[in-house]
Amino acid sequence: MEQNQNYQENSLFDLSIDETAKNHLRSMATWSMVIVISAVVGYVLAILKALQTKPQVVHSEGFGATIAMGGSLGGAIFGIVIGLLINYFLFQFANLTKRGVNGMSQSDLNAGFYNLKIYFVIISVLLIIILVIALLVVLVFGLSAR
Amino acid sequence: MDENQSILELQVDQSGSRSLSDAARWARFLSIVGLSSMGLLILCLLLLRGTITNALSEFAPTIGLEQGFGFVLAILILAVLIVGVLMYFLFRGATLVKRGIEIKNQETFNNGLSSLKTYFAMYGVFAILGVFGNLIVLI
Numbered sequence: 320m321e322q323n324q325n326y327q328e329n330s331l332f333d334l335s336i337d338e339t340a341k342n343h344l345r346s347m348a349t350w351s352m353v354i355v356i357s358a359v360v361g362y363v364l365a366i367l368k369a370l371q372t373k374p375q376v377v378h379s380e381g382f383g384a385t386i387a388m389g390g391s392l393g394g395a396i397f398g399i400v401i402g403l404l405i406n407y408f409l410f411q412f413a414n415l416t417k418r419g420v421n422g423m424s425q426s427d428l429n430a431g432f433y434n435l436k437i438y439f440v441i442i443s444v445l446l447i448i449i450l451v452i453a454l455l456v457v458l459v460f461g462l463s464a465r
Numbered sequence: 466m467d468e469n470q471s472i473l474e475l476q477v478d479q480s481g482s483r484s485l486s487d488a489a490r491w492a493r494f495l496s497i498v499g500l501s502s503m504g505l506l507i508l509c510l511l512l513l514r515g516t517i518t519n520a521l522s523e524f525a526p527t528i529g530l531e532q533g534f535g536f537v538l539a540i541l542i543l544a545v546l547i548v549g550v551l552m553y554f555l556f557r558g559a560t561l562v563k564r565g566i567e568i569k570n571q572e573t574f575n576n577g578l579s580s581l582k583t584y585f586a587m588y589g590v591f592a593i594l595g596v597f598g599n600l601i602v603l604i
Contacts, residue, residue: 333478333482336476344578357592425476
């Protein structure tokens with residue numbers, strides 16, 4: 320009976336961001352920022368690693384040696400660009416959500432939630448692309464093995 | 466007093482609930498694909514046991530065949546467990562947040578946020594460990 324009454328009371332109004340929800344959102348924002356910072360440090364290390372790897376001199380015609388060096392750095396830069404794009408939205412989520420909760424700003428909070436949505440959408444779309452490529456590779460290898 | 470408080474309180478309004486519901490839907494998809502991929506990985510590992518053992522014997526001949534496969538299996542099971550737990554919290558968080566918004570239940574919504582918080586905290590810890598791992602490799 321009491322539960323039913325609670326449900327009816329809740330269904331009349333929007334959900335509120337109470338103290339518990341605020342604490343959870345603050346923690347989520349803090350950890351999201353940790354993830355973003357770790358990712359950026361990781362990207363710097365990836366660039367350093369790519370620059371450190373000695374270019375394999377391929378004695379071939381034209382610019383074979385340049386391609387061998389550019390492959391490692393190019394791959395790292397490609398990964399970093401995608402990673403930065405994903406982490407930009409996570410950063411925006413962390414920043415706006417924290418500002419919204421601390422400053423009691425509804426628009427900032429909504430913008431934070433929107434950025435979280437974009438973050439998950441981008442990761443999911445990338446995952447779909449990776450899965451399709453993996454499936455194609457398996458199919459090609461499977462057909463060529465026959 | 467209560468009325469004043471509800472006006473000043475932050476709400477999950479229409480715009481916010483739409484964004485959060487969409488985020489939860491995509492997060493659920495991500496977690497289901499993640500969990501399925503982990504299952505497939507284990508299945509592939511067991512099916513390709515012979516190929517992996519042969520490759521290991523060529524790569525590191527000093528290691529015994531069973532020993533080498535056991536080592537690879539242990540590392541992969543650890544990775545699968547970590548990713549599995551991460552995906553479980555993401556799935557639980559997304560499901561509860563979405564349900565909380567749909568039935569407008571504060572407790573369910575807060576439980577969902579709590580699971581999402583755990584997901585981000587675990588992810589953050591592993592991100593820090595990853596950075597340290599990269600540093601060690603670089604040095």
